[in-house]
Every structure is written in C-alpha cells, then in structure tokens.
Amino acid sequence: MKRILLFAFLSMGLVACGSDSSGGGGNPIVASGLQNAQRADLSGQASVFTGNLGSGVTFTFPAVKDQGYLISFQSSDSSDQVVLDFAGDDGTGLKSKTVDSGDTYQYTHIGKSQHVLVIARPRNPFNTAIDVTSLTITGRGSFPEDAVHVNFVVAGKHTGYGSFGDMATTADQAAFTTAVMQKVQQHFAQSGIAISFEGFAYTADQVKAQNPSLIGPDDMALCAAGETVGSSGFGLVQTQGLDAWGDLGFDKTDPDFDRSRGINLFIVHHFSNDGTVGLSPRPGVLIGRGPDTALCVATFLQQGSTLIPRTADEVALVATHEIGHFLGLLHTTTFTPDPLRPSEAIDDGVSDTPECLVTTDVNGDGRVGIGDGCPDETNIMFYQSGPMQTVFSQGQSQIMRNLLSLQEH
Ligand SMILES: [Zn+2]
Structure with missing residues (x-):
C-alpha cells in the first residue's frame, strides 16, 4: 500500500534547530518545547494547570490574527506573581507579561495566525512553591x-x-x-x-x-x-x-x-x-x-x-x-x-x-x-x-x- x-x-x-534550542528573541522559554505543553481549553472552563508551579509550566493554543484571549491566574497566596512568556511556533519570543494572582490579562495576537506557546513561570525564580488554583485561557466568541x-x-x-x-x-x-x-x-x-x-x-x-x-x-x-x-x-x-x-x-x-x-x-x-x-x-x-x-x-x-x-x-x-x-x-x-x-x-x-x-x-x-x-x-x-x-x-x-x-x- x-x-x-x-x-x-x-x-x-534544514532542520537546524535542536529541540533544546532557546530560540530567537532572547526568550528563554522554549527549551521545554511542545512535548509537555498542555493544550489549553479555550472555553476557559478547564484549568490548564493546577498545583505546584515549580519553575514553570508550558501550554499552547491556536492564536488567530487580531483575536483577543483572556488569561486568568489564581493562586493560594494573593501576593504571588507569574510571568507569562509568549512565543511563536518558530520559537521567537512575542511578548512577556507579569500577572498578579487574581488578575486577568488580555493577550491580543498581532501578526500571523499560529500556534502560540506560553510558559507561566514564577516572577521570582526562587519562589518555586506557588500553588496554582486556577490558570485558564478563554478564546471564545459568539459566532x-x-x-x-x-x-x-x-x-x-x-x-x-x-x-x-x-x-x-x-x-x-x-x-x-x-x-x-x-x-x-x-x-x-x-x-x-x-x-x-x-x-x-x-x-x-x-x-x-x-x-x-x-x-x-x-x-x-x-x-x-x-x-x-x-x-x-x-x-x-x-x-x-x-x-x-x-x-x-x-x-x-x-x-x-x-x-x-x-x-x-x-x-x-x-x-x-x-x-x-x-x-x-x-x-x-x-x-x-x-x-x-x-x-x-x-x-x-x-x-x-x-x-x-x-x-x-x-x-x-x-x-x-x-x-x-x-x-x-x-x-x-x-x-x-x-x-x-x-x-x-x-x-x-x-x-x-x-x-x-x-x-x-x-x-x-x-x-x-x-x-x-x-x-x-x-x-x-x-x-x-x-x-x-x-x-x-x-x-x-x-x-x-x-x-x-x-x-x-
Ligand atoms: Zn497535516
């Protein structure tokens, strides 16, 4: 057959980039790659991650040009802060944003439609004990x-x-x-x-x-x-x-x-x-x-x-x-x-x-x-x-x- x-x-x-490459844009996040990336439930109903954040988690979602996505982060300690690093499908860093526990960040995807990779990591790298209670991404419209x-x-x-x-x-x-x-x-x-x-x-x-x-x-x-x-x-x-x-x-x-x-x-x-x-x-x-x-x-x-x-x-x-x-x-x-x-x-x-x-x-x-x-x-x-x-x-x-x-x- x-x-x-x-x-x-x-x-x-042509496949020159090793899987452990840090990618372009000075963004350190893509080392963990897609392998362990959770696929975000864009309905915002299911948390993409809960539990001990450790040094960070990776997730991915399909981002359509000019569409907005809401990312909400909650942890058991309201003083926690995470950094959200966004990278494109070629590993290029797109954006980085600090979010406080309890806050929602609106990410608007500019440029080419693609699968975006996100890492949520502690703002303070020594704070590896963040207890995430909810990390959701909502990309739902009414069409x-x-x-x-x-x-x-x-x-x-x-x-x-x-x-x-x-x-x-x-x-x-x-x-x-x-x-x-x-x-x-x-x-x-x-x-x-x-x-x-x-x-x-x-x-x-x-x-x-x-x-x-x-x-x-x-x-x-x-x-x-x-x-x-x-x-x-x-x-x-x-x-x-x-x-x-x-x-x-x-x-x-x-x-x-x-x-x-x-x-x-x-x-x-x-x-x-x-x-x-x-x-x-x-x-x-x-x-x-x-x-x-x-x-x-x-x-x-x-x-x-x-x-x-x-x-x-x-x-x-x-x-x-x-x-x-x-x-x-x-x-x-x-x-x-x-x-x-x-x-x-x-x-x-x-x-x-x-x-x-x-x-x-x-x-x-x-x-x-x-x-x-x-x-x-x-x-x-x-x-x-x-x-x-x-x-x-x-x-x-x-x-x-x-x-x-x-x-x-
Ligand atoms: Zn195919």
Whole structure:
C-alpha cells in the first residue's frame, strides 16, 4: 500500500534547530518545547494547570490574527506573581507579561495566525512553591461553532486525471466537487460541524493573470510547500505558496456573506515538492482573502518524475485533514527532527488523542508512521494519510468549534 505524506519534510539539513534550542528573541522559554505543553481549553472552563508551579509550566493554543484571549491566574497566596512568556511556533519570543494572582490579562495576537506557546513561570525564580488554583485561557466568541462554509475552487487543468472527465467541463468539475465535499461532510459529522460549500473553477489564464508563478506547464496549477520542525517542536509550514493562493480568495467585501467568510480551498494539480498532497495554515483566517485564508489540496501526487492521480475519496480525506489544521489542530504526533530518523515523538497535548511513543521504523518502510504501531494512526490528524483514517476526537472537535466561535462567519 502506498502511503502518502500530508506534508513533506524537507531535507534534514534544514532542520537546524535542536529541540533544546532557546530560540530567537532572547526568550528563554522554549527549551521545554511542545512535548509537555498542555493544550489549553479555550472555553476557559478547564484549568490548564493546577498545583505546584515549580519553575514553570508550558501550554499552547491556536492564536488567530487580531483575536483577543483572556488569561486568568489564581493562586493560594494573593501576593504571588507569574510571568507569562509568549512565543511563536518558530520559537521567537512575542511578548512577556507579569500577572498578579487574581488578575486577568488580555493577550491580543498581532501578526500571523499560529500556534502560540506560553510558559507561566514564577516572577521570582526562587519562589518555586506557588500553588496554582486556577490558570485558564478563554478564546471564545459568539459566532456559530457548528458550521463553516468552503469556497471550493478547481484551478487550472487536470488533464490525465482519469475520472470525472479530467475535469474538463463545468459539469465534470461540479461532479468532482460534490464527490469530494460530500465525503468531507461525512468526516466532519462526528465533530458536530456542518460543512456547506460552493463550487468554482478558475481557468489557468485567470490564475496566471493574477500570479503567473502558480501555473506550470500544460496549464497545471501548482502550490509550493514545505515543513520543518522548529526549536519549539512545532511543525513549521512554509506558507508563501499558500499565501499566493490566498490572494485569489474571496474578498471580505464580497456581497455573498458565506463566500466572504468561508475557507478558500484550492484544488491544484500537484505540489511543487515530492510527497505532499495538502497544505494549510494552522490556524487559518476565515475573513476575506490574503495571508492565512487559503488551503491547497492536490489531485496528483508528485514522486520524482511521476504524477499519480488521487481518488476523490483520497482528496476528501486530505481536504478534511487540512480543514482540521485551518480550524486549529496540530498533527496528533510530531516526529522530531523528522519522521525518517526521529529521536522524539511529540504529542499534540490534546487529552483524548492517543499518545504515540514509537520512534522506531518497525515495518521498515523508511520512516516512522503508519504501520509502526502508533495508536493515533487512525486519527484524521495523523501526519500521514491512509484509508483507515476516520477519527476526530471530542477534544479535537471542541478545539475546532472554539476556533469557529472566534471569527465572524
Ligand atoms: Zn497535516
């Protein structure tokens, strides 16, 4: 069975940051990385940590551009103070703030949407006896959490696809769109999120007029991709290719509300690097077009000089996985420095996704992944794609719903 990467991992030379790097920005916090980071419950109901703070704890949450998050800290001694250090997914320090026991701090996320890593540590490093009674983060809005719209755009030509008449006519494109999106809707049913969609097609000439670099030979639409694991243990998505597609999304002033507040999903011919079949910002922005507003899924897998067409069901699974990223989910396990020779398997911090401790290529297929005994390989957010993947956990579903509640749509 052919196993497909949802993300490619670049050559090992590019993974330069060790997992114990202190990262950029002079921020000391990322040493503990993502491995032990709690995944914050953005409803603010569950405490991300209670008990003895010791030298500090790490937690993470998906931060959407321009959204505010409330962080509340309480301890048994009202004179306690903690410092909250915020770092981006590449380990760069973003902000640092001292908070008194009993206070709430509003963190507003400026700049690119990304998973933010936070350490809460004693302001006085010698005060390692702080007894935390409550540490919560609230990122909940009032927008619908049970529905999201997808602008499904077939881009360029898909000559040689085989089925759906190579998507040469409007009717063929519509049939493909429906086949893929019905399957996506089925995958999402377990999460309590209803997916609506509208189908579109851009000709190669239309795309070219906006950005010639997105069209290759034979009018094929292309997306550039790449991912490395950063010093903080996050998989860092290279988003330049996605952002170029994001410029072709629907504007926030579009008179059709759903289009203006939907996920722009572009069906491209293939990715310009081997092994990748989908890419998404993590998380994405629902409103309008531009950076972080688009995800790409390919109809063909590139392997060297070969292009292998993907079935509608395979495209649908990848689309589901990428929408999961768009709505704030990480891979259930991140292998660092890469899945070829991992020294560490980093958990996503979601309490009800099984933790994979495997770092050995048990089945000898050259990488640690499907078939090596990871209990999360049936989860839709496993990093590799296979036909057995059907599961979003309840925790993952709640994260996606929280993200939806924050953004007008
Ligand atoms: Zn992924």
